[in-house]
Amino acid sequence: MMIRAEKISKRINDKWVLRDLSFETRPGDVFGVLGLNDSGKSLLLRALAGLATLDTGTITIGGEVTDLKQVCEFVPGVALAPNKGFLRRAVPETPLERIKRISRSLESGKTFLLLDGVFEGLDPANADKLRTRIHERAEAGTNSFIITGTDRRQIYLTCNRIGILHRGEFLQIGTPEEVYKDPDSSVSASLTGYVNLIRARRLTSSKKDAHEFVTVDGEHRLTSSAVSPNRLSPINQDTLLSIRPEEISISFGASFPEDNLVKARVTEVTFLGPLTKIRLDAKGLKLQAIVLRLVGLEVGEECMVGIPPDRIRILAS
DSSP states (O other), rough: OEEEEEEEEOOOOOOOOEEEEEEOOTOOEEEEEEEEOOOOSHHHHHHHHSSSOSSSEEEETTTOOOOOHHEEEEEEEEEEEEEEEEEEEEOOOHHHHHHHHHHHTTTSOSSSEEEEEEETTTTHHHHHHHHHHHHHHHHHTTTTTEEEEEOOHHHHHHHHHEEEEEEEEEEEEEEEEHHOOOOOSHHHHHHHHEEEEEEEEEEOOOOEEEEEEEEETOOOEEEEEOOOGOOOOOTTTTEEEOOOGGGGGSSSSSOOGGGGEEEEEEEEEEHHHHEEEEEEEEEHHHHHHHHOOOSSSSTTTTTEEEEGGOEEEOOOO
16 A cells, blocks of 8 residues: 555645645655755654644545544654643653654554654664664565654665655655755755755756856856756856765866866865865865865865766756
8 A cells, every 4th residue: 555645735824834745655665754844744744644634635545535543653753741731742761762662653553654753863773773673564564654854864774765845845756866866956955965056157058968057156167967958047047056075076186177177275174984074165166075085185275176067966946
């Protein structure tokens, strides 16, 4: 069976918390929902569990309208206890107590388990234990999962598909690798990892095989491989380019001209364990690069930065 939501919306006061949202799960899915705070993640899960009413739209299970509470279990990331009226209050719990509470929910007998921020604040060892339980049940076909969170690393490790939720709408849905490598918006790019967002103006016709841009900061000319026309802003108007830091190369000498070579100054070096993050300033264009190891380059020194054309993504206007 699968859950299908079609154009569901929910308004609270003057704010649309969910807006015309549509998506569906697949049997055995571990579907992750990545979004900022107040993006609508918790309300989405509560609606799917039949715990929140909707203003518009339908939710079906296996193509049929049914009592969602019978097949969907909502599992909050924090323990809740009754309070005055219908309000509930958070109850302090240790990581082990949280794992035990969530494990009991996994044995609820319901097909769809909706886990709301359950990885937030868990130490790596307990997160691994929980992830193992989730994968065992998904691979056995016992349950399908929808998991919300802000920690992209845990979502990547746990989920086979993800959706980027922003202001109550899914901006993009795909495998973690698909969304990471080809984000279609600045929100998708930023939520899924470190990214360079470069504001630039297109100089060439949309009919060209490759597109030339000039950056707003630094006025560097950059060439990008061809993309779908619906991602292109009008010519000579600002658009947003993206490239991941690990796709940028740093050198001390000459490189191929097609590498979009620019001169930059190192402004900061940050140790990230097995990796090193470098912040760069290219005549006002701020960039960051991630390398395995930085040798022979110090803060304040200059270098050449290569921005490969086939790694530049043009974000939808």
